[in-house]
Amino acid sequence: MPASLSISADHRFAAVHAAPSRLAWAIPSAERRDGGFAQAGQLLHFLPDAEIYADGCDNVSFYKVVSGVVRTCKFRSDGRRQIDAFYLPGDMFGFETGAEHRLSAEAVSECAVASYRWRGLDAIASADDWTARQFLSYALQNLRRAQEHSLVLGRRSASQKVAAFLIDMADRGPAGQTIDLAMARQDMADYLGLTIETVSRTLSQLEREGLISLPSARRICITNRIALHRLSS
Template identity: 35%
Template sequence: MIEPNGHFCSDCAVRGTAVCASLDPAELREFEHLGRRVHFSTGETVFSEEDITTSFFNLLEGVMRLYKLLPDGRRQIVGFALPGDFLGMNMSGRHNFSADAIGAVTACQFAKVPFGRFIEDRPHLLQRINELAIRELSQARDHMVLLGRRSADEKVATFLLGWRERLVSVKGSSNIVPLPMSRQDIADYLGLTIETVSRTFTKLERHGAIEIVHGGICLRDPARVEALAAA
């Protein structure tokens, strides 16, 4: 799972968008020694809700699901993480959600203590982390509106457009939207059941709004999907 550090931050795929975007070349060289590249395979758990935070992760490749469980097993996915996302921002205490790899994942792992020391005299890095936290907070609030106040159709349409939008920075813009997560994952993200998600996909396809393709969907009539999502 852990490999020696044969890489350079300066060539990193997420150099421009991740936390490290706030570092200058000199800092970057020092930073390079703090992180270690780690791999996870399909379904593997990277950290759990109840774990005390000992590491931060900078996602480099792949997709992760971030979720919380109720004691009786009900699951709410609170977000999907994409390359460039920074995980475990709790500087103290516990992670407050769990994270699994969806498919193969590569991340840059930092031990909490040295990372904390590195931040201390680099307020611009702290500021960058703060920006990311505030952006996530804003996404979280949007998602609350979706969970509390939108219908199943609106939820699915909003999800497809939002996911496509997030993929732009990773794969560029396209009407083909890959969905690496399962229907169950989508359901647990939208506060629905797997059956409702499936039925809604089928309905959208029957109406010519989307086409269900292997491993994702294709937006046939983006305007119609947008109309559904706006409502």
């Protein structure tokens, strides 16, 4: 693992990077097998809010998150931003069939991603079984996440949206009741189709109701998972 990927222990997002289960899952696979995935993955390093690719730019690569968190988003003509998805270590993003990307991808936290040259559908389909299977698996995982995101955005109250987000983050992050968010309130708001004020108010309300506690802005402890889960579904 290159030195550039080591994150100081006191970094605010250390919990995300240091998640043992995730690293064990992401890094070895990148080292062991990704050499055979489409083309040897090049490791790229991004600072927070750095752009990985822009909406409209050539679709030449897709990516795997090695460490940190990535968001894909769309900027609307009124200046607002809609976040399509968050990608955590081990997740893949950026595969599209068109010639251009239809979303932007940005680093939420300091992060490292492996890039793979996109050679089109035929290249994947005619690749070896393992490669094709991996690609399909990631595509279907992203499809499932997008569908669930739609269901959350569809017809739900602010508290249901926030609860669903917290449950999702808790499930995807390191085990335990503590969530160390890599993203700001504005990211949560843009992901859930709410304003930062509503997100903030909703978190405060959930804390008053005893479902969560907020030791700091970016750290959230789930104190009543049953109730939070029931609220979210």
